[in-house]
Amino acid sequence: MERDSLSCFISDHEGFYGTIKNSPQDFVVIEIDINGQLVNSPNVHEEHTKRPSQPSPATKRDKLKQSNVKSDDTDILNQDCFDLNVILGPAVNKELEHFTNKMRVQDNEQEKGELSLGMYPDKHLRAVVHRAVRYNYPFLQTVTNQTEIRVREEPDFKELASLASEGEAEEFFRFIDAKVPGSAFTFLPDDSKEHRTSVHHFVSRRFGKLVETKSFTDQQKTSITVRLRERSKQPRKRTTADCQEEEDEVTLYTAFILRKENLETLEAISYMAAVLGVLPSDFTYAGIKDKRAITFQAMVVKKISPERLLNKVSEFERRGMQISHVRSVSEPLKLGRLQGNHFDLVIRDLKPHGKRELAELQQLVKDAVENVKNRGFVNYYGPQRFGSGSCVQADQVGLALLKEKMEASLKLFFTPEDADDLQNKAKRHFLLTGNAKESLALMPAYKARERLMLRAIHRYGSGEEGCIRGWLSLPHSMRVFYLHSYCSRVWNEAAKYRLQKLGFKPVQGDLVWAGAEKGLRNTEDLNTPQVHVVTFEEEKDDLFSLDQVILPMPGNTVKYPENLLGQWYKDRLAQDGLGSCRFRVTPLKLNVPGCYRPLLAKPQNVTYSLRTTEEPQGQSDETCAPSISLSFDLDASCYATVCLGEVMKCNLS
Template identity: 65%
Template sequence: MERDTQPCFMSDHEGFCGSIKNSTRDFVVTELDVQGRPVTSTGRPEVAEVRQGSRKAGTAGVTTVVQNGDGVLSQEGFDLSAILGSSVHEALGGFASRTVACVEEQKEDTEMALGTFPEKQQRASVHRAVRHNYPFLMTVTRQTGILVKVDPDFRELSQLVSEGEAEDFFRFIDAKVPGSVFTFLPDDSKEHRTSVHHFISRRFGKLVETKSFAEQDQTAIAVRLREKGNQGKKSGKRSASDREEQAEIYSGFTLKKENLETLEAISYMAAVLGVLPSDFSYAGIKDKRAITYQSMVVKKISAERLLEKASEFERRGMQLSNIHPASEPLRLGRLQGNHFDLVIRDLKPHGKCSSSDLEALVKAAVENVKARGFVNFYGPQRFGNSQTVQADQVGLALLKEDMVTAVRLFLSPEEGEDLQNKAKRHFLRTGNAKESLLLMPAYKARERLMLRALHRYGSGQEGCGRAWLSLPHGMRVFYLHAYCSRLWNEAASYRLNTLPHWPVQGDLVCTRPQRDASATEESDAAQVHVVTHAEEKDNAFSLKQVVLPMPGNSVKYPENVLGKWYQDRLAQDSLSSCRFRITSLKLNVPGCYRPLLAHPHDVTYSLCVKEEPQVTGPSPPHSTASLTLSFDLDSSCYATVCLREIMKCEP
């Protein structure tokens, strides 16, 4: 059980002993996307060259794309139905069909409004998806609204080459994949080729360069993206109209990792790819001592580049699959939950129960938890399973704005003589950030960022503050969330050990349907209600609707003894006046509401007992038992906590 948290169970079954994570293969976690679908890849990715067909004569433009294991090109990032909604998507399809005639017949321009999109990233997704699906249209931003109309540049190019070639060329321009080349169909007319050269130079000369080349007695035009440093401030007329909306290059993929923390895996991939850890986004953090599958998106890296580095990732226990273009980063919490496939080995009864009772003990345990759920504690992974200094301690120092202590806690070494621990010990002993940086492995991106800043700015209060600012925002706020999670665990224990196991006056309850009130840490305050005396008497709510606040500056606290407990507990840590906002580090913790209870879904289990003969002596055969267990949990719920309720001990 976590530090300072009293054991709390929802069922009174006996439980059993056993061990988990004997091998990472005994603990497999598969992320479930927002539709509840597993992100598990069906096969290894491969690069294929496909030729995009044209509606008119010929085929042009060899374009490198990425296929998944089934050989199907992923277009997830360009799904207009998902981005715009089915009704607007259908209307856009009709508009596009009508405007094809405008392109061919040189008719007056028409336009269509797609709606308003308040967030910049939303608008970027719309721009990119529309242009990919309908290259002959251009998108224009007006305040937060987006209009589409015929692109005059497309119209002009389609008079020089076939519409199919023009479509493929504009997809090439919008993709901006580094190192890519577009080739027009062979053209024997020098005068005509000159016209194409002049058009591209005039409209896109800051972005691309063109060259005619001869092959097998035919001459064609190749278009290559300029090196980034050679591009002008503008990338042609097409993008200048709304260049502030241009989407970055994003590549999505499924990451399989083994015996690695999510942030550690990101740090390693960032070092290999030459980008920052903050260029990676993900929906949730996964266990270290496990095999895990999760969705990720990386910015500024093409799918081809990811594939080039696949072998380096594999040497570190990571495999990438289902690599595809993406339109935007992932948001933390943008998942329905996780599916777990677990094996618990060496099962034994607690106390005086005999081994013959094991099957009955397992059945009672699993069925009880299926029916009653478990206390929704944050698991030890939230704080650092085996770390000497845990994440919540760092978070507390940050909330006190004691930057020096927070840095020293962050750089506290673990047991072991590997390079990262040697580097940390050297810094704590000498304070020499430069020498410590030379010792720190390249893939420890967080530690290297901090040491580099400490070397530059010093290790005083201001220098340590700058060192924290050198880390990505998500990493900085992680430590504050860890502290708030620790308090939530303690509050849950206090609530269940002090108050009845039903909603009482002053408790907070969520009025949404229970499955919707999953622990996504995004509960709306408007749906949180304070239980009245009359509602307690009428049993208006159930315990599974009770939520507890994660501390922050925008939450309300229970209006009973639990609310007083929160005040006293924060005062104990000298945070009575804490605003949960650290301006110097650009951190703000509004707080949220987390359900007191969680329930596993789609539970299946199987007990296996094997007789193993003794190697020597007349002793009777020895039996070993293992339990195979599978279930789904909502996001931010912990399988180890569910197992603790089932087994009635630390798994």
């Protein structure tokens, strides 16, 4: 592997030669979840996607016997397993407990007020918060203001508690909130007809559209039963309130850990979607993992039960995929919902650069690893960001899409590799004949993206309209991937230019992370209010360090540096015909706001061991080349191949 004199390195160690990814076993990637745990660890689960485990039928029946709630179907939602300490976090949960304790001892309504539980942009998470809070505190009302959830006293709770008991009122509101089909709630026996009438009137006035009440006598004791109305008995137009109620409904989601080998993440998803008979867009994930590796990552699939997923294990294994930690959850995964990735790597065939002796290798390796451990590396996007293809890469497709050259983007998308497998034969056939139907017959079933495109083109033609329909047939995350790939290419070039022209210290006009804490930050956290432009005085006083410098990913909301790098961005985009680009592709419903990415990244928890001798790999091996085993953690969206490039002082792309 040759040294790349054009790459920008920030350390002054010499590095060494070596080879990576000799086999998938030499490159193992394990996702680190938002709690800082490896996703393949026993009993690990996502903090906010945890769903109460379903109890056995016997347990459910026992709970039904112990409460006033009766059901024609024992498959009741066991909401009492909602753990607010997990869902809200310890700090917010403690605030909520303090708020409820204070509220219960105050008689003055004006003093009770409201409490904010925070902002929850994801509607599925909002639904979990609403239901969990109301189950644990039935006397509270939860309301949503845009993405903020606030709690206050439920105005009707006190009235019902005065008619029945506080315990009954709590159980009744839990029953109402659960909306379990076929279920019923029975108040304790009541001999006073006048009192029963008051209860009937309260329930009918407050929940009449949802339930119906009826008195019945058993062993000379009269009670009131409240039963949910059948849906067919309430045919009415959907209102805003109905839509808000639907937010509380829990969709079927199944989470699992995917172990894949020598497969792209999107290719693995396409194959699983084909096997399960769902769309690729029904799968959600936190990040895309390397192809030439063994990787472990969290995934969630919609509309598939754990049992059905487990039934397909053998088919997945034939494609180099294994699944584990299968469980029901209440929401999909969000892209970027991870802390980072853990890497266990082996670099083989080590030898020094230049005229160094092999005996000096141990010191060279130590210097290299320690330098990068302490100083970090330039946070370039790795080669997998641009696709594994050797002919046309994803950033070229993204550029065509940004220029709204739909037919050109389609041809780039179907440009084949040099391989002679079925998928590349199908691509060649399409480009040669334009016959989408015949190409579809050749395309393997697991190539879901290509098949979706070909179906749309067969139906709508290969002109402008057909190309747009083809792109729209892909999930949004797949469409926008190509645009992000182009923007990543520009970012890489900007980083190299910045270091070559402006050096290794923050200068006037640079953008820096201006948060309370110094150092690297996840890209998701770098929003405009925290971005600061370095002044002449700040440069002179060395107020900032290089690890605080951030560069923008092109988009329609970002600020560009106010120095020659800012002009470089303008010239670079103009060179690609994007001088007036709005970074929106309206026909494809795509928008690229842009973001900020730290110029430097730094590995954590670094360990290594050098082997100067190995077991022979074959009978013809006369000598055994040394190797290094290296383990470290990287923040989300940082690339191990780039880190290794800094360690070895080689271009590994």
